[in-house]
Amino acid sequence: MNIYAIRVIYKYEMRRAFETALQSFASPVLSTALYFVVFGSAIGSRIASVGGVSYGSFIVPGLVMLAVLTQSLANASFGIFFPKFTGAIYELLSAPVSFVEVLIGYVGAAATKSFLIGLIILATAGFFVPLHVAHPVWMFGFLILTCLSFSLFGFIIGLWATNFEKLQLIPLLVITPLVFLGGTFYSINMLPPLWQTVTRFNPVLYLVSGFRWSFYEIADVSVALSLAMVVLFLTACLALVWWMFKTGYRLKQ
Amino acid sequence: MQTIVSISNVSKTYASGYQALKDVSLDIRRGEILALLGPNGAGKTTLISIICGIVNASAGTVRVDGHDIVADYRITRSRIGLVPQELSLGAFEKVWHSLCFSRGLFGREPNPAYLEQLLKDLSLWEKRYSPLMALSGGMKRRVLIAKALAHEPTVLFLDEPTAGVDVELRKDMWALVRRLRASGVTIILTTHYIEEAEAIADRVGVIHQGKLLLVDDKEALMHKLGKRQLVVELEAPLSAVPEALGAWSLELAGNGTRLVYTYDPHKAHTGIHELLQAVRDAGLVIKDVNTIKTSLEEIFVNLVSVKS
Numbered sequence: 416m417n418i419y420a421i422r423v424i425y426k427y428e429m430r431r432a433f434e435t436a437l438q439s440f441a442s443p444v445l446s447t448a449l450y451f452v453v454f455g456s457a458i459g460s461r462i463a464s465v466g467g468v469s470y471g472s473f474i475v476p477g478l479v480m481l482a483v484l485t486q487s488l489a490n491a492s493f494g495i496f497f498p499k500f501t502g503a504i505y506e507l508l509s510a511p512v513s514f515v516e517v518l519i520g521y522v523g524a525a526a527t528k529s530f531l532i533g534l535i536i537l538a539t540a541g542f543f544v545p546l547h548v549a550h551p552v553w554m555f556g557f558l559i560l561t562c563l564s565f566s567l568f569g570f571i572i573g574l575w576a577t578n579f580e581k582l583q584l585i586p587l588l589v590i591t592p593l594v595f596l597g598g599t600f601y602s603i604n605m606l607p608p609l610w611q612t613v614t615r616f617n618p619v620l621y622l623v624s625g626f627r628w629s630f631y632e633i634a635d636v637s638v639a640l641s642l643a644m645v646v647l648f649l650t651a652c653l654a655l656v657w658w659m660f661k662t663g664y665r666l667k668q
Numbered sequence: 669m670q671t672i673v674s675i676s677n678v679s680k681t682y683a684s685g686y687q688a689l690k691d692v693s694l695d696i697r698r699g700e701i702l703a704l705l706g707p708n709g710a711g712k713t714t715l716i717s718i719i720c721g722i723v724n725a726s727a728g729t730v731r732v733d734g735h736d737i738v739a740d741y742r743i744t745r746s747r748i749g750l751v752p753q754e755l756s757l758g759a760f761e762k763v764w765h766s767l768c769f770s771r772g773l774f775g776r777e778p779n780p781a782y783l784e785q786l787l788k789d790l791s792l793w794e795k796r797y798s799p800l801m802a803l804s805g806g807m808k809r810r811v812l813i814a815k816a817l818a819h820e821p822t823v824l825f826l827d828e829p830t831a832g833v834d835v836e837l838r839k840d841m842w843a844l845v846r847r848l849r850a851s852g853v854t855i856i857l858t859t860h861y862i863e864e865a866e867a868i869a870d871r872v873g874v875i876h877q878g879k880l881l882l883v884d885d886k887e888a889l890m891h892k893l894g895k896r897q898l899v900v901e902l903e904a905p906l907s908a909v910p911e912a913l914g915a916w917s918l919e920l921a922g923n924g925t926r927l928v929y930t931y932d933p934h935k936a937h938t939g940i941h942e943l944l945q946a947v948r949d950a951g952l953v954i955k956d957v958n959t960i961k962t963s964l965e966e967i968f969v970n971l972v973s974v975k976s
């Protein structure tokens with residue numbers, strides 16, 4: 416195991432985040448604050464509580480997930496795509512590192528960043544609405560697993576993308592709709608039965624539901640199922656990235 | 669001489685179906701400067717990329733210090749440094765951080781003192797906190813060299829180190845290469861500049877259309893293939909080579925004022941004595957006589973036209 420390599424990749428990626436701190440940390444906080452104003456105050460005042468929780472508090476876990484998902488994808492995909500774009504990837508390919516070290520370095524850094532962003536947003540939310548975390552261990556567990564699996568997924572997108580357009584494609588056209596339709600801002604019980612069924616095919620539902628349960632003990636699906644889905648997604652991403660490295664997919668000729 | 673890199677029967681066919689390397693075998697000696705000489709598209713970068721692990725070979729094996737580059741990639745790669753042909757650098761990070769990254773990536777413990785000296789040797793110390801994208805082309809090239817040397821490799825690959833580089837910088841580069849060799853580093857450089865191979869290489873490998881045509885000591889190569897030319901300058905121009913001089917297959921140059929005779933200086937009998945005699949007998953007045961060694965360029969052209 417090339418520990419030094421993991422260390423420098425991790426440090427390098429973290430430095431990138433802190434050198435652009437405004438963009439990395441301030442912008443997710445700002446957009447979350449805007450969601451609070453729009454959804455929490457303007458719309459939320461017309462919605463009665465959901466499952467005994469005020470609407471403002473209800474959307475907090477969803478908002479954290481929204482930010483963590485998009486940031487994980489953006490950070491991890493850019494981290495590996497940019498060296499491909501500049502050609503600097505040659506160094507990684509010629510280095511005495513295995514895919515395990517590359518993954519730990521890049522995905523670890525991206526996951527750390529989105530974890531920090533998640534915490535910052537939780538803290539920000541605390542200024543607007545009362546927060547209550549019923550199961551802190553589960554809460555952190557879901558948060559960390561989500562950061563990891565979506566950073567991994569972002570890494571895969573970064574490997575796959577051959578230009579900036581493709582880099583944006585999946586986050587914009589797939590992930591954003593899934594997040595908005597996955598019960599981030601509502602409980603699926605508010606939907607007509609047909610849409611409830613459709614939503615059950617949306618993986619984000621399981622993330623948000625499990626995460627929200629760790630706060631308020633209200634869930635659209637069972638916690639065990641949520642956990643199983645997250646672990647399944649993580650495993651699938653790991654398998655895919657392992658295959659990509661093994662075959663040299665889009666990296667080696 | 670000890671072999672440090674051993675390339676055996678390496679071939680490469682790209683996914684496009686194009687065969688960039690055809691059964692290349694080559695032993696690189698410890699401590700030498702080997703120039704891989706070939707025109708654009710010959711397969712130089714492909715060969716280097718295979719040894720460094722960037723491209724997978726379709727067939728054949730490569731050993732570095734006796735270790736297979738696939739099975740023992742951690743060992744072989746940690747001993748190799750690569751300066752790529754393109755200025756493939758990140759944009760926003762600082763020179764210093766980029767260097768620390770390279771050293772760690774290749775599995776070495778941090779060593780700020782070594783990296784400081786390296787940057788000073790390459791006249792980059794003042795620029796250590798500049799973002800990479802703010803550097804000139806020449807500086808970027810030197811940063812790439814610094815990055816390749818950051819982990820103290822014993823084999824250094826320089827892919828066209830002086831392509832598009834001005835004369836001054838080229839001389840600096842050659843001096844650096846010689847210094848590195850003196851410190852025990854084996855250097856393999858690719859070039860399509862003949863003068864470059866001629867100026868700094870100990871041995872020259874000629875590669876063309878994916879085939880390694882020959883590898884030889886530079887001097888031996890010159891000796892074996894180096895023809896010489898005798899130029900006889902005349903006072904009065906000629907319209908054609910006189911019939912009496914037909915036996916020497918001369919060329920007429922300089923608007924008829926120069927007779928050019930190509931000969932092999934290593935033969936016991938060059939024919940120069942008789943030629944000069946015959947020139948005078950033909951009633952021509954000699955103004956000047958000059959001999960010219962052929963450059964590697966001409967050797968190269970000869971080789972390629974003979975072998976393909």
Ligand SMILES: Nc1ncnc2c1ncn2[C@@H]1O[C@H](COP(=O)(O)OP(=O)(O)O)[C@@H](O)[C@H]1O
Nearest residue numbers: 668682684686688707708709710711712713714
């Ligand atoms: N990724 C690739 N896919 C297909 N053909 C390639 C690829 N890379 C290089 N080639 C071809 O292989 C040949 C050798 O290329 P290269 O090794 O870069 O030559 P050199 O470095 O000697 O100029 C060229 O004809 C080039 O077009």
Ligand SMILES: [Mg+2]
Nearest residue numbers: 712713714753
């Ligand atoms: Mg090349």
